[in-house]
Amino acid sequence: MKYCTRCMMPETRPRIVYNDQGVCNACLWAEEKKTEVDWKARWCELEELCDKYRSRNTYKFDCILPVSGGKDSSYVAYMMKEKMGMHPLCVTLKPPLEIDVGVRNLQNFINCGYDHIHITPNPQVARKIAKEAFISQGQPLHAWIISVQTAIFRSAVLLDIPFVMFGEEGETEYGGTTKLKEEACYGLEDSINIYLSGLDPRKYTSWFSEKELYWWLYPSMDEFRRLNPSIAHWSYFENWESYKHYLLAKEKLGLEETPQRCIGTYNNFAQTDTTLYDLHCYLMYLKFGFGRCSQDVGIDIRRGAMMRRQALTLVKKYDGEYPQSYIKDYLTYFDMTMKEFDAVLDHYADKNLFKKINGKWAPTFTPH
Ligand SMILES: [Zn+2]
Known part of the structure; x- marks a missing residue:
């Protein structure tokens, strides 16, 4: 297997590209961030965007932020509230099979002074979608990943909050399509194509009613057009450094390991x-x-x-x-x-890469 000459990403990663020196797109992007990206100009764009939505109304929230209680989303919430002076509403989609430390971290974060709502889509429906996606796509997290997008947009429409800030734009950041590299805001179509790998959650309407799928379906185009939201990623405006987020969340927001x-x-x-x-x-x-x-x-x-x-x-x-x-x-x-x-x-085990030994899949390749 071919590996990136800087990191350990192999050629089997979907959408990975190497340059002539064998450096992958994620590593090249990391370098570009240090040398070519005009972070000052991007920060100005963020300020403009926040100015546009800040205190647009005396009692409504200025923006909606998906948070998990993890280091990255907590960091973004902190920056939006403390540095940008916004009044954000933080929204968490309750994940299946939660881990104790994650639950504690979310509570610690909220206790630091954030407005928050917890959305729990029907767990029976969630479980069925998760099982189906596990079997038919090998993606056990699919139901949750869909809802983190769709329920956020549903909430934005419901509460009339036309500004949504996600964390990192993972495709650019970790080596995927660079379509959104130069875009401060993105549209609903990108949300579907990139985050759901082109899968429309409407496919589940053959199993469940639209009412049951409420949190898994995007708002209608009409609702969406009326709201006309700005959908942004923090990683466009500031160099995305997970470790920095971890340090801040640990120091200021009660994050535990x-x-x-x-x-x-x-x-x-x-x-x-x-x-x-x-x-x-x-x-x-x-x-x-x-x-x-x-x-x-x-x-x-x-x-x-x-x-x-x-x-x-x-x-x-x-x-x-x-x-x-x-x-x-x-x-x-x-x-x-x-x-x-x-x-x-x-x-799902790739038989070119693995062989079953004593009931467990063992690699036939050696990372190098
Ligand atoms: Zn690399």
Whole structure:
């Protein structure tokens, strides 16, 4: 397998591109951010945008922010409230199979002085969509990921808040399409195409009524046009540095780490919302041959905090770790037997990259 010469991203990552020196698009973007992006000009754009919506009305919220209680969304909320002087409404979509530390972190964040609403879409519907997406696409987090987009827009329409600020624009940031690299705001179509991989949640209307799918469906085009919202990503306006977010959230917003390192990686402070994320990462590993650790070392290499040699050791040690301690929870959640569950993993394991040894998928490739 070919790997980026700077980070550990292999060629199997969807939409990855390497330059002549074998450097991937995420690493090139990291360099571009240091040398070419005019952050001052982008900050001015942010100020203009905030000016446009700040105190537009004496009692309504100025903007809507999806938050999880994790380092990144907490950081954005802090900056919008404290630095930009906005009055944001923070919205959390309750994830399935929550992790205690994630629940605590969200509460700690809210307690620091934020207006917040929790949306819990019908858990039975969520579970069915999650199971279907796990089986048919190998994406156990799909139901939640959809709702983090759709329910935010539903809330914006319901509460008449025409300014939505998401965190990072992940495609540009981690090596995907760079379509939105130069765009401060994006449209509904981009939201569907990029975040749902082109899947329209309307496909579930064959199972559930539109009422049941309320939080999974986008507002109608009419509602959307009437609201005419600005949809932005914080990472367009300020260099996205997760570690900086972590430090601020820890210092100012009560962020706690998990007691042990997270499964499949070496750090203990990222993606602590739901144990389904561990399954998501394990499936990513089986499908593409890179896991959570490969993602994390990329972030640390690009911020200049890790040598590639070190990263290679970590990836060999942790990538693709089987989420053993959560398997029972997964079986209960999906209402599956171990055999049915394994059959899904078997289906998605790339047989060119893995071989089954003693009932577990073992890599036939060596990261280098
Ligand atoms: Zn790279």
